[in-house]
Amino acid sequence: MTDRLITHLRHVDLAVPDLARQRDFFTGAWGLTAEHGDTGISFLAAEGSPEQYVVRLRRAAEKRIDLIAFGAATPADVDALALGLATAGVPLVGEPGALRTPGGGYGFRFFDNEGRTVEISADVAVRDHRRIEEGESVPVRLSHVVVNSADPEGTVAFYRRHLGFRLSDTLVHPRMGEMMWFLRINSWHHSMAVARGPHPSLHHASFELRGLDEYMRGTGRLLRAGVEKIWGPGRHLAGNNTFSYFLDPHGNTVEYTTELEHVDEDTWHPHLYDFSRPEVSDQWGTANAMNEFVAARSFNDPDAGLFTAPPV
Known part of the structure; x- marks a missing residue:
């Protein structure tokens, strides 16, 4: 590595x-x-x-x-x-x-x-930013990005070998095998994850809020605004973070989250989590069930930009 x-x-x-x-x-x-x-x-x-x-x-x-x-x-x-x-x-x-x-x-x-x-x-200049106040339900930062991959083992190996990413945890299924790999570049449990999918695409982009109250307020605001919710609210086991997944106007999945786990990199050992167990997907049991509908929405459309750099 x-x-x-x-x-x-x-x-x-x-x-x-x-x-x-x-x-x-x-x-x-x-x-x-x-x-x-x-x-x-x-x-x-x-x-x-x-x-x-x-x-x-x-x-x-x-x-x-x-x-x-x-x-x-x-x-x-x-x-x-x-x-x-x-x-x-x-x-x-x-x-x-x-x-x-x-x-x-x-x-x-x-x-x-x-x-x-x-x-x-x-050496990118630092933006003037501010402390997010109690009750303010706006994103604090971009938490992580998850991509779908038709060759997830190869994609995980690429990021580990060439870029120094480390494996935090893996989601597995009794019939389908390994399905999602959580990769870190610092003490956050993951900044990127790779999901097994039918084609390369964006699985979801996740934005961290200040805390639980702000996360729930933001989730409620989106529900009241009529934004389509895909999954949540709940709390994952891998990463221990909360989740509420919504669709943006072009069908990309975007997530509100908070309390993503910090790991002790000197002592951390990756887990294999069987996500057929309901508590792995959602420790709280408050989210709608992970099913084929949720999974299909997260597959997204095939990425139209592979091996073609953006013009800017």
């Missing part, structure tokens, strides 16, 4: 046909803030996060994941990661250099094993 030079998750970038509708959803009911924008593109920040933005939206003919972005500590670490990937034959979109997105910085992009575009950057 490579040395872990990635420090954290920065943002997830989505392309959608109806940019205005998607932006209105994320800045309205969902609670993000539009910080920057240009014709055909919007950068959305979380009020509690030092990241310049946690979601980037771009108008496009087909919906896709434009990229998933991670941070590194220094430009030297960015260069080391780029060199290691190139030496291993991983296709780079471009060599490391100055970024022209909000906050600047130094970074590069590459394609992972299934063709998703991934960005790694350092």
